Amino acid sequence: MEHMLMGLQYLFSDPFNIVLFLAALFGGMFFGAVPGISVTTLGAILLPFTVYLTPAQALMVYGVMYCSGTYGGAIMAILFNIPGAAENAPTAFDGYPLTKQGKAGLAIGAAVTCSAIGGLMSCIGMMLGTDAIARWAIVSFGPPEMFAVIFCGCALASTMGASSTLKGWLSLAFGLLLATVGADPVGGIFRYTYGSVGLMGGISFIPLLLGFFSISEVFSNASIGVSKESIKAYSNVGVEFPSLRTFWQQRVNILRSAGCGFCCGMLPGLGATLAAFMSYGFARSTSKHPERFGKGELAGVIASETGNNAATGGAMIPMLALGLPGGSTTALMLSVFLLHGLEPGPLIMTQQTQMVWAVFMAMFLANCSILGLGYVASKTVTSLLRIPTSFLMPFIFVLSCIGTYALRNSVFDVCIMLVAGLFGFLVKRHGYSAAGIVLGSILGSLGESAFAKTMQMSDYDWTIFLTRPFCAFFIGAGFLSLGIIAYRSLKSIRVATHH
Amino acid sequence: MRRLSFSKVLAVAAITVLGFCFTAQAVEKPDNYPKRPVTVIVPFGAGGGADQMARALLQEVGKNIGVPIIVVNKPGGNATLGFYDYWAAPEDGYTLLQYNDDGVTHKVSSILKQDPTVDYQPLSIAMIVYSxxxxxxxxxxxxxxxxxxxxxxxxxxxxxxxxxxxxxxxxxxxxxxxxxxxxxxxxxxxxxxxxxxxxxxxxxxxxxxxxxxxxxxxxxxxxxxxxxxxxxxxxxxxxxxxxxxxxxDDKVVNIYKVRGFYCRPTLDKKIQDYLREAFKQAFLSENFQKYISDKYLVDTEYRDLDQSIELLRGMMETYAKTYRELGYIK
CATH class of the missing domain: 3.40.190.10 (Periplasmic binding protein-like II)
Structure with a gap:
């Protein structure tokens, strides 16, 4: 408590701090919302300028940007099916269908509130989090456990967005196959590159994400043609805010997603993306109506946004306690430390108490501000949808191209995005899942590298997955959920043939 | 707190003094260069070690040549994507490359056919780190x-x-x-x-x-x-x-993580000399020396073109020898 007051006192003792806070809040939100460029981009640009700030100010800026950026990505995902970053992809699964149903306000309202709730809960977790917890996490979770968690995440979310179980699994498997393109994580052997330099680095998931989500949407709109109805459907924008009762009904979902997000955030290398997908997968598999997911189920938006924002606080623990960043934004924070001659790592929590708590409080307040700002935003941002589709779609197309190009200044990536868009448009018509493909390609590369390390560690002994308790638990949970999904779908097929 | 050895302090001081001597006989500025910002392609991700070093040094280089320097991060393809981009750019002195020991290993293992001592050459070797x-x-x-x-x-x-x-x-x-x-x-x-x-x-x-x-x-x-x-x-x-x-084992030939900046030898000689001098001043600047002071370098010596090429050649030989032993090349 004393520490909290100390942090608050620091924040408000200098008006310049408040200006910085607001600038970071809006900057993060803006960069988070525009696809391709992200808070990491903004952070890298700002890095040289942070030498003019005190370490606490600089870190506060990054902490606030981190929180608001993760939320910013949700807006575009819900309104236009353009996830600002991979961690916002599951938000689009249900957010965009809600927008199509004229419930954009509801979806954004839920996203705002849950981002804030998830963020606040993880802030509290972060303040309680200590060196001991961070150490426990890295000792207990080595490569075998990482693989098990990723496997479990894949299994939970394996059928999302597909018309049948088989098509869902096929989509996921195709995504996993895409992840194998490029150099393999151990020997650097090139696979499926066909001599192309562009493919040697692997297929980055941002072009896939934008291709499968936004570009395929542009194509399907073009195929429908611009009719008066389609314009009318979009202009029917609700600014309804979810009621308190809705949130109360979702309390279990919110708590579970926050917990799940926080834990994923704490593991170096996994972070917010897995957090969002896992929370979404959990929400879907424990729901009474899993068939509603992907068609505009508010619980999906809630799970995904709570999860990815909860990861922010989780990621701060290993970063501050051990100097181990969980993602690119926390890696930039480490650079800030180094620029100021501070050594991140085990000593920072005890030696720099005031600074650490100023950052904690800034992140706490940032999450509170998201709640207020988001309420205003959901009423204004949704008016973007009043733009007729015939104008909106070219705009989305251009924005996606720019976003993909900006990622690493590569025309090749833009081509990948266009191919993915066309492909996504075709397979979605036949009930395959674009979400599954994207999930497979993101988790595939993480999972493969964890698997390879595990095999090197155990000298290619498979039983390592069953002899480590956490590992066995997650592998078991993964197989269990695959079994349940298969059983359910077989049962429904049998029922259908009997009739 | 780490100890600063006397010899190290002396070396830095000597380099600084030498630097001032060279400033006196500044290299002639070429006509019409630079007229616009210079782009440096960094084939590594933003925020990483290579990127941080690039930004620290290029800030000083920018001051010396009087135009801003734009850092373009282009990671991927085992650091070859950025290289190919650089290779495709016109050689007019407005696109330069940051590269590390990947340039050497890629040449020896034939991933790239360009030789960092012949086809493109160091403007400055800015950092040599041991493991x-x-x-x-x-x-x-x-x-x-x-x-x-x-x-x-x-x-x-x-x-x-x-x-x-x-x-x-x-x-x-x-x-x-x-x-x-x-x-x-x-x-x-x-x-x-x-x-x-x-x-x-x-x-x-x-x-x-x-x-x-x-x-x-x-x-x-x-x-x-x-x-x-x-x-x-x-x-x-x-x-x-x-x-x-x-x-x-006294037969071991040590190899290091070597980060530097490159241009092609076909670039106008005057521009090359001008840039080399600008990079040298940047390397010797107080800010950059401060930046590298706690990075545990093999040494903080400034290497001219011949010395840099000698260093890279030595590394290429070591790699070639080790690759043969490992059976990677014949």
Whole structure:
């Protein structure tokens, strides 16, 4: 408590701090919302300028940007099916269908509130989090456990967005196959590159994400043609805010997603993306109506946004306690430390108490501000949808191209995005899942590298997955959920043939 | 607090004085250059070690040539994507390249056909860093190089070494050198992300780690990691009490992480000279010297074109020799 007051006192003792806070809040939100460029981009640009700030100010800026950026990505995902970053992809699964149903306000309202709730809960977790917890996490979770968690995440979310179980699994498997393109994580052997330099680095998931989500949407709109109805459907924008009762009904979902997000955030290398997908997968598999997911189920938006924002606080623990960043934004924070001659790592929590708590409080307040700002935003941002589709779609197309190009200044990536868009448009018509493909390609590369390390560690002994308790638990949970999904779908097929 | 050796202070002072001498006879500024901002392609991600160094040095270079320098990060393809982009750009002095030892290894293993000493050449070698082997500070099984090797010999094939180890890269060659010099086998485990690599040692998932000291200095100071061997010819000033690889095997030719900036020799000679001088002044500037002062460099010497090429050639020979031993090339 004393520490909290100390942090608050620091924040408000200098008006310049408040200006910085607001600038970071809006900057993060803006960069988070525009696809391709992200808070990491903004952070890298700002890095040289942070030498003019005190370490606490600089870190506060990054902490606030981190929180608001993760939320910013949700807006575009819900309104236009353009996830600002991979961690916002599951938000689009249900957010965009809600927008199509004229419930954009509801979806954004839920996203705002849950981002804030998830963020606040993880802030509290972060303040309680200590060196001991961070150490426990890295000792207990080595490569075998990482693989098990990723496997479990894949299994939970394996059928999302597909018309049948088989098509869902096929989509996921195709995504996993895409992840194998490029150099393999151990020997650097090139696979499926066909001599192309562009493919040697692997297929980055941002072009896939934008291709499968936004570009395929542009194509399907073009195929429908611009009719008066389609314009009318979009202009029917609700600014309804979810009621308190809705949130109360979702309390279990919110708590579970926050917990799940926080834990994923704490593991170096996994972070917010897995957090969002896992929370979404959990929400879907424990729901009474899993068939509603992907068609505009508010619980999906809630799970995904709570999860990815909860990861922010989780990621701060290993970063501050051990100097181990969980993602690119926390890696930039480490650079800030180094620029100021501070050594991140085990000593920072005890030696720099005031600074650490100023950052904690800034992140706490940032999450509170998201709640207020988001309420205003959901009423204004949704008016973007009043733009007729015939104008909106070219705009989305251009924005996606720019976003993909900006990622690493590569025309090749833009081509990948266009191919993915066309492909996504075709397979979605036949009930395959674009979400599954994207999930497979993101988790595939993480999972493969964890698997390879595990095999090197155990000298290619498979039983390592069953002899480590956490590992066995997650592998078991993964197989269990695959079994349940298969059983359910077989049962429904049998029922259908009997009739 | 690390000790600053007297010789090091003296060397920096001498370099600074020398720098001033050279400023006096400044290289003539070419006509019509530079007229617009200069782009430097960095084939590595934003925020990483290569990128940080590039931004630190290029800020000073920008001051010297009077136009802003734009850093374009283009990671991917084992650092070849950015290289191909640079190679496709017109050679007018407005697109330059930052590259590291990948340029050398890619040439030797024929991934790239361009030779960093012939087809493109250093403007400045800005950073040369050595590697070390680390163990956990609280490991009960061993506490220094001798006890570590004794343990490894007693448990053949059991000891794991965390590394970036991709076929033919600096770290893989260094691990091979070590196994040969010490006469033991390690099981190498490739961690591509730095944070995972550090966590793997601190978290107890590997027994030892091959890293550069500048990247893990916080863990050395906190006692989480303990260096037990340096990949240097003589013991570094900062680590006088731990052995260097040359003491194990005096035939080892050390290779280093070498980060520098490049242009093509076909670029207008006047512009080349002008840029080399600008990079040199930037290297010797107070800000950049301060930046590299705590990065655990092999040395802080400034190398001119001939010296830089000599360094790169020496590395190419070492790599070629090791690759032949490993059977990567004939």
């Amino acid at each position: 070390q082997i680390y163990i956990r500070g609280n490991d009960k099984r061993f506490h220094d190089w001798d006890s570590f090797i004794a343990y490894a010999k007693a448990n053949p094939g059991k000891v794991t070494l965390g590394n970036i180890a991709q076929k033919g890269n600096l770290e893989e060659v260094q691990a091979t050198q070590l196994m040969k010099a010490a006469g033991v086998e390690f099981r190498q485990i490739s961690f591509d992300k730095p944070s995972e690599r550090y966590a793997s040692l601190v978290g107890g998932h590997v027994d030892a780690l091959l890293e550069q000291p500048g990247d893990v200095s916080p863990y050395i100071k906190s006692g989480d990691m303990k260096p037990i061997l340096s990949y240097t010819d003589v013991r570094p000033v900062e680590f006088q009490d731990i052995p260097c690889i040359k003491e194990l």
